[in-house]
Amino acid sequence: MLDVRDIHKWYGPFHAVRGVSFSAARGEVVGLLGPNGAGKTTSIRMITGVFPPTRGTITIDGLSISTDPEATRRRIGYLPESAPLYPEMSVTGYLSYRARLFGLSSSERAEAVERALGLTSLEAVQRKRISALSKGFRQRVGLAAAALHRPGLLVLDEPANGLDPTQIRQMRETIRSLAKDACVLLSSHILSEVELTCDRVVVIAAGRVLADGTPAELRARHAPENAILIEISESETTAATIAIRSTAGVAEVESGKLENGWRSLRARLRTSKESGGADQLSLVARSLHDVGVVPRVLTPDAPGLERVFHSLLESSATAEPERAA
Amino acid sequence: MSATLTIARRELSSYFRLPVGWFTIALFLFLCGSVFGLVVLAPGRVASLRAFFGGAGWMLLPVVPAISMRLFSEEMRSGTIEPLITSPAREFSIVLGKFIGAASMLALMLLPTLLYAAVLARVSARPPEPGPLIAGYLSLFLPGVFYLSIGTLCSALTNNQTLAFLATLFILLAIMLASALGPAVAPVALQPVLAWLSFDSRIQDFAKGVIDLRHVVFFLGASILPIILAGAALRARRLG
Numbered sequence: 001m002l003d004v005r006d007i008h009k010w011y012g013p014f015h016a017v018r019g020v021s022f023s024a025a026r027g028e029v030v031g032l033l034g035p036n037g038a039g040k041t042t043s044i045r046m047i048t049g050v051f052p053p054t055r056g057t058i059t060i061d062g063l064s065i066s067t068d069p070e071a072t073r074r075r076i077g078y079l080p081e082s083a084p085l086y087p088e089m090s091v092t093g094y095l096s097y098r099a100r101l102f103g104l105s106s107s108e109r110a111e112a113v114e115r116a117l118g119l120t121s122l123e124a125v126q127r128k129r130i131s132a133l134s135k136g137f138r139q140r141v142g143l144a145a146a147a148l149h150r151p152g153l154l155v156l157d158e159p160a161n162g163l164d165p166t167q168i169r170q171m172r173e174t175i176r177s178l179a180k181d182a183c184v185l186l187s188s189h190i191l192s193e194v195e196l197t198c199d200r201v202v203v204i205a206a207g208r209v210l211a212d213g214t215p216a217e218l219r220a221r222h223a224p225e226n227a228i229l230i231e232i233s234e235s236e237t238t239a240a241t242i243a244i245r246s247t248a249g250v251a252e253v254e255s256g257k258l259e260n261g262w263r264s265l266r267a268r269l270r271t272s273k274e275s276g277g278a279d280q281l282s283l284v285a286r287s288l289h290d291v292g293v294v295p296r297v298l299t300p301d302a303p304g305l306e307r308v309f310h311s312l313l314e315s316s317a318t319a320e321p322e323r324a325a
Numbered sequence: 326m327s328a329t330l331t332i333a334r335r336e337l338s339s340y341f342r343l344p345v346g347w348f349t350i351a352l353f354l355f356l357c358g359s360v361f362g363l364v365v366l367a368p369g370r371v372a373s374l375r376a377f378f379g380g381a382g383w384m385l386l387p388v389v390p391a392i393s394m395r396l397f398s399e400e401m402r403s404g405t406i407e408p409l410i411t412s413p414a415r416e417f418s419i420v421l422g423k424f425i426g427a428a429s430m431l432a433l434m435l436l437p438t439l440l441y442a443a444v445l446a447r448v449s450a451r452p453p454e455p456g457p458l459i460a461g462y463l464s465l466f467l468p469g470v471f472y473l474s475i476g477t478l479c480s481a482l483t484n485n486q487t488l489a490f491l492a493t494l495f496i497l498l499a500i501m502l503a504s505a506l507g508p509a510v511a512p513v514a515l516q517p518v519l520a521w522l523s524f525d526s527r528i529q530d531f532a533k534g535v536i537d538l539r540h541v542v543f544f545l546g547a548s549i550l551p552i553i554l555a556g557a558a559l560r561a562r563r564l565g
Binding site (some may be wrong): 100 | 339403407410415424
C-alpha cells in the first residue's frame with residue numbers, strides 16, 4: 001500500500017529527515033513514534049504531498065506521489081496535527097464540502113457523509129457549528145473528513161493530542177475500525193497509545209528510523225533487561241531470595257515492601273535479549289518449591305515500550321542507527 | 326471545474342457566517358448611503374448616479390483588501406491550507422475558486438445599492454437611464470475585480486491577514502495615484518503607454534455611460550497575471 005524509500009528533507013542547511021524508509025500494508029495500523037522534533041510531521045507531510053521530499057521516493061499502490069499527484073491524493077485521507085477546520089461551518093456542511101472537493105457525486109456524497117458521521121459517532125452534533133464543538137469532537141470531525149472518500153491510506157498526525165482518556169479510547173476504537181479496510185499511519189509521542197493502537201511501530205529520532213517492528217518484536221530486540229516478578233509472604237523473604245539468587249540465569253534479586261505482610265521480589269535475568277520466558281519461570285518456580293515457598297504471584301516483568309523507546313534513544317546517541325525489520 | 330466552484334461557494338458563504346463579512350458590507354453600504362444621501366439626492370439635480378459611482382470607486386480601496394485578506398492568509402495561519410492542498414484540487418483551481426468567491430462577494434455587496442436607482446426613479450421627474458446605470462456598475466465591478474486579484478496574490482504570500490490587507494491597500498493606492506498623476510508627470514515618449522494603461526480614463530468612460538468592450542477585456546485581462554502569480558506562490562509553497 002505505502003512504500004517510503006530513503007526520503008530526505010532539508011530545510012535550508014538543516015537536515016530534518018535523513019533517509020527514512022518503511023512500508024505499510026492495508027489492514028495494518030503503523031505508528032510513527034518519536035520525540036518532538038524527530039521528523040514525524042515532516043515525514044507525514046511528505047507522504048501526504050504537502051511538500052515533496054528533497055530526495056527519495058514515496059509510492060502509494062505502486063503510484064509515485066511525485067509523478068501521479070492527483071491519483072495518489074485521492075487515495076490518501078489526511079488528518080493534520082490539531083485537526084485544522086473551518087470554525088464557521090457546520091459539521092455536515094464541512095463534510096459535504098470535503099466530499100465535493102474529492103469529486104463525489106451528490107448521491108455518493110450523502111452516503112459518504114452519513115457513513116463518516118456514523119463511524120466517528122458525530123450524529124448528535126452534525127448540525128452544530130464546528131466552533132461550538134469541544135476539542136475531542138473537532139478531532140473526530142477531522143477524522144471523519146479524512147475517512148470520507150474511503151481512502152486506502154489514512155494518515156493521522158498526532159490524533160490523540162490534547163484528548164482526555166475517554167476521548168483517546170474512543171479515538172483508538174475508531175482508528176481500529178477504520179483499519180479494517182484501509183492502511184492507517186499515525187504519529188504519536190504517547191508511547192502507551194502507540195502500544196495499544198498500532199500493529200507495528202516505526203521509531204524515529206533525529207530524522208532517522210531507529211527501529212521497525214511489532215511492539216513485541218521491539219521489546220524482544222531492544223529491551224535493556226528482562227526480569228521476573230515474584231510476590232511472597234514477608235516471613236519467607238530470606239529463604240526465597242537465596243533460592244532465586246542461586247537459580248541459573250538470575251543476575252540479581254531486588255526486594256520491595258508490599259502491604260499486609262507481603263513482599264515483592266524482582267529477579268533480573270542475565271540474558272537481556274530473551275524474554276523471561278517459560279523456561280526461566282519454571283526454573284524460578286522449582287527453586288522456590290524446593291525451599292517450600294509458595295508465591296502468590298510469579299510472572300514475567302516484560303519491559304514496556306517506554307523502556308524500549310528510551311533505550312533506543314540512548315543507544316542512538318552513540319551507535320549507528322539500526323533497522324530491525 | 327467542480328473543485329473551483331466548490332471552493333468559490335465555500336468562500337462566499339463563509340463571508341456571511343463571519344462578522345468580518347457583515348461588517349465589511351455594513352461599512353461599504355454606510356459610506357455609499359452617505360454619498361447618495363448627501364451628494365446625489367439633492368433637489369433640482371439631474372437624476373444620475375454618476376457622483377455615487379465616482380465616490381464608491383474610492384470606497385473600494387479599503388473594502389477590497391478587507392474581502393481578500395482572509396483568502397489564503399487565514400488558511401495558512403489556521404492550518405486548513407494542508408487539507409486543502411492535499412485534496413485532488415489543483416493549485417490553479419484553488420486560487421481561481423477563492424478569487425471567484427471573493428468577486429461574487431463584491432457583486433453581492435453592490436447589489437443593495439440598486440435601491441438608490443429605485444429611489445431616484447421614484448423621486449425624479451425623469452428616471453435615470455439604464456445604459457449609464459449598467460456602465461456605472463461596471464465602472465465599480467471591473468476595477469474591483471482587478472483589485473481583488475491583487476488582494477488574492479498578497480494573501481497567498483503571507484499568513485498574516487493584517488499584512489495582506491496593508492500590502493493590498495498600498496499597492497492599490499500606488500496604482501490609483503500612478504494612474505491619476507502618471508500622464509501629467511511622465512516623459513512625453515511614455516505618454517501613450519501610460520494613457521493605455523490608465524485606469525482613470527477607462528473608469529471615466531464607464532462613468533459617462535460608455536460600455537467599451539476593450540475596457541472590459543482590459544480589466545479582466547489585467548486580473549489574470551496576479552491570479553497566475555498567486556497560483557505560482559501556492560505551488561512554490563507546495564514544493565517547500
